[in-house]
Amino acid sequence: MGAATPAAGSPPTKHPRHLLDLAGWTAEQVHALFDTSDVMAQVMTRTIKKVPALQGFTVGTLFFEDSTRTRLSFERAARAQSADVISFAAGGSSVSKGESLKDTLKTIDAMKSDLYVVRHPAAGAPLQLTRWTDAAIVNAGDGRRAHPTQALLDAYTFRTSFPGYAGFEGVELAIVGDVAHSRVARSNVELWTKLGARVRLCGPRTLLPDELGERPGVTLTHRVEEAVEGAHAVMALRLQTERMAGGLLPSLAEVRERYQVNRARMRLAHPDALVMHPGPMNRDVEIEGVLADDPRSVVERQVANGVPVRMAVLYTLLVGSR
Amino acid sequence: MGAATPAAGSPPTKHPRHLLDLAGWTAEQVHALFDTSDVMAQVMTRTIKKVPALQGFTVGTLFFEDSTRTRLSFERAARAQSADVISFAAGGSSVSKGESLKDTLKTIDAMKSDLYVVRHPAAGAPLQLTRWTDAAIVNAGDGRRAHPTQALLDAYTFRTSFPGYAGFEGVELAIVGDVAHSRVARSNVELWTKLGARVRLCGPRTLLPDELGERPGVTLTHRVEEAVEGAHAVMALRLQTERMAGGLLPSLAEVRERYQVNRARMRLAHPDALVMHPGPMNRDVEIEGVLADDPRSVVERQVANGVPVRMAVLYTLLVGSR
């Protein structure tokens, strides 16, 4: 954790009240959150996978965009700490009757959750909500902007899976695929560079926005071999095939041919390089099916780390020292 | 609470076993329920917003008509008292396979809830259910007939927001809008007159049924200025714009022009008059948007009182002395 440790003698700073993105979090605070995740991961290996840490607290999930697995992961993270859960999905509610976002929140907020987990199609919606409630807000994905808990569990998986690089110094991460539409890519860029790693973004011209390359520590390339070469981790992004119809994406054949993360290309990476994917995977499209099941693949570990990392996020925001 | 207090020496009567409407409840019983609501409201201001009052009890929600927020409000009221919740929504169940209401209830009732919260499109359905189960029934809205917990939280909001009138003597309530289709209006008429207030109902001819004016303490008028004049509270009703297509409602322009509750009209009311709305609001249709955010507006307080009042209802029916 060397690079991430603050200068000796400087007092630890208080973490932000919300988790909207990772901009306000220091590398030190992220590593503290990972240390808490270690404890939570240990809890989840016990026969009784439940602790009373958040007894009496209520976590509300506010999903204005559907994502069963992310929602359930947060709900499990809450219940494993004995918190109550209120689950609010926008479909079938008055949201569709044209009520304003503020009036919707005010109604939900009357139920007095202590923290809201929010997913919304509009970038910035979770930030907006912080102005209308006293509760803490965790962003579970807003438009293409950010999905910080996914990036946290990705980086946490790397920290716990690649011996000798837990401090992220000198680490090279390659992210391959539809970067333009991916909030996961944006949050990972923000997080890994903050922790001291360098990030190479790779994809076809139409899916790789130039402005992402302006950030220190980030390189853009259209050649997957260049992105993968010597990388310590290679992350394939889900190709949203439903966008292809609109002509925004190259053909399926072209994606496979030019950008698929597969065994052949992984030979160019660091010998112990990890294969990552935020899921759900299109096997044999953006990632070779057999590679996903290969020992180098930590896809299942990413999924498994979802609950402990989210437990740590809820715990830190609700009762962690500030 | 003077007018609502029974003659000295008379023993308190036992409250009804169910909450189907407010017909069987005395003013005294309603005020006792409001006293319990005061305690519950205090609980909801604590760091740990949870008490063990209903530990081991199970509350079932039976919604044959969709209403996420009302359902969640009851579920939160149950969980805040440590009760378990079974949530049954009619969509996607055997109800659509033509099963009878009785067989549906028998199946649900096999899960042994202690109390059911029921919403149903047919007036009288909750009463019907009381014949087929030993559990207590709370009506969360049946057709156009009744929505007693909404009326209770409206009156409770008035009791706690208008100093000097907590006993409701001499209070004048104006209800403006689509009275005909509103179970909220019917339940408020029943409750406020029982408590000692007078109610003025106001709306266009097609939306203001004559028979409502036959009740003691109730006046009908088609002129909003007449309804509002000197009133202590003015309640705007949601205009269900989806009904307009059928020609049942006047045009949007006419509603705004003739029946909107706005700042200009509120000048005719009592100087401390409250603005109320059962939500969800169509801002700038039946209620002026800025008025909804005005200090006179208790709309957010109505919403906030939903959980404590429903906590009091569940507590009173399940373990309250009878």
Add this chain to the structure above:
Amino acid sequence: MGAATPAAGSPPTKHPRHLLDLAGWTAEQVHALFDTSDVMAQVMTRTIKKVPALQGFTVGTLFFEDSTRTRLSFERAARAQSADVISFAAGGSSVSKGESLKDTLKTIDAMKSDLYVVRHPAAGAPLQLTRWTDAAIVNAGDGRRAHPTQALLDAYTFRTSFPGYAGFEGVELAIVGDVAHSRVARSNVELWTKLGARVRLCGPRTLLPDELGERPGVTLTHRVEEAVEGAHAVMALRLQTERMAGGLLPSLAEVRERYQVNRARMRLAHPDALVMHPGPMNRDVEIEGVLADDPRSVVERQVANGVPVRMAVLYTLLVGSR
């Protein structure tokens, strides 16, 4: 319980780790589960219908096919023993994005349930899942293959309702209707013959597969009078009228005329014969409406036994001695 008791001196065998069907369970193990169901049924008659038996365990429900009541019955059975519940329904999830069953399970399994209750349209899917998780699997219906908890609650209802035949020796069960499409029929055939009863299956030629008659203790007939004669229990199967359009089923009139379980036909049965139906019923189609409400009918008792029997299943698989 005579016939079901093992030879004196033989040690009790350990029950299977999963409940996929009843093939791996001995009569003795089934009766032990029924003994546990007796205890659970007693719990459900108390004021506080909740025990701490499964505190800290998590039960996941995985329904790839809709069935609100079966899902809620399992959830209640879990919560009544203080377990947590994660509810995963396939609709609205990534399953519809073409993800494989294995990847779906891996994602859900990251939430670390201790036991999954699975319903799936494909026969064998629950067995498949046992290969990909360490959790216990309970089959809540897979295609036309098996629905073991329904058969268990049916047999348990017989055991507790027909004095003198709790050991099932000499018992004759008639199952009438659409046997071909019924997993309930298949599981009941497997269970009742294992317990020592004989089963008569009855239905029109197209709905009565010959191979079911090859099992020892099973007879096929197309004449309902023959099936019912002297039977100790007559079970009517739901007629899935939606299948009629395809011409697979005889007309509604023919079903009523030739296969309806009604009072007239019950006169041929044992004088104390029970009338059963797994629900939901089409009153006056496969079962006469007044017969369903007759004292001989144990339909409501079947429904009522759903929770205690499922409590016993969860308890036995999670903490029962093996």
